[in-house]
Amino acid sequence: MVKIVLRVRLTGGDHMDITHEDPDAVDADELVERIVSTLAQDSGVLRSRHGDRLVVLYGRGVAAIEVAPRGAVL
Numbered sequence: 001m002v003k004i005v006l007r008v009r010l011t012g013g014d015h016m017d018i019t020h021e022d023p024d025a026v027d028a029d030e031l032v033e034r035i036v037s038t039l040a041q042d043s044g045v046l047r048s049r050h051g052d053r054l055v056v057l058y059g060r061g062v063a064a065i066e067v068a069p070r071g072a073v074l
Contacts, residue, residue: 002031006048007066008057018048018055032067039065 003021010016025031038044044059 002026002028004028004031004067006035008062009064009066011061011063016050016055018050018057020046020048028067035065 001021001023002025003019005017005019007015007017020031020035022031022034025034035046038046039057039059039062041059046057046059048055048057
């Protein structure tokens with residue numbers, strides 16, 4: 001299972017750090033490609049975590065993502 005932390009900048013200007021994991025991904029690079037291709041679709045939806053909460057991101061609301069495999073960029 002591959003787990004990464006993403007800093008997501010929303011179209012409104014806010015940002016949040018979320019954790020995304022995928023049991024089928026081989027490495028972090030493959031997982032990043034899956035995330036980017038999911039959010040690039042018109043109906044792209046990504047289920048992730050923010051602490052103990054489930055966060056559902058819709059591709060149309062995401063302006064940018066930053067990837068930090070070892071933790072949030074502070």
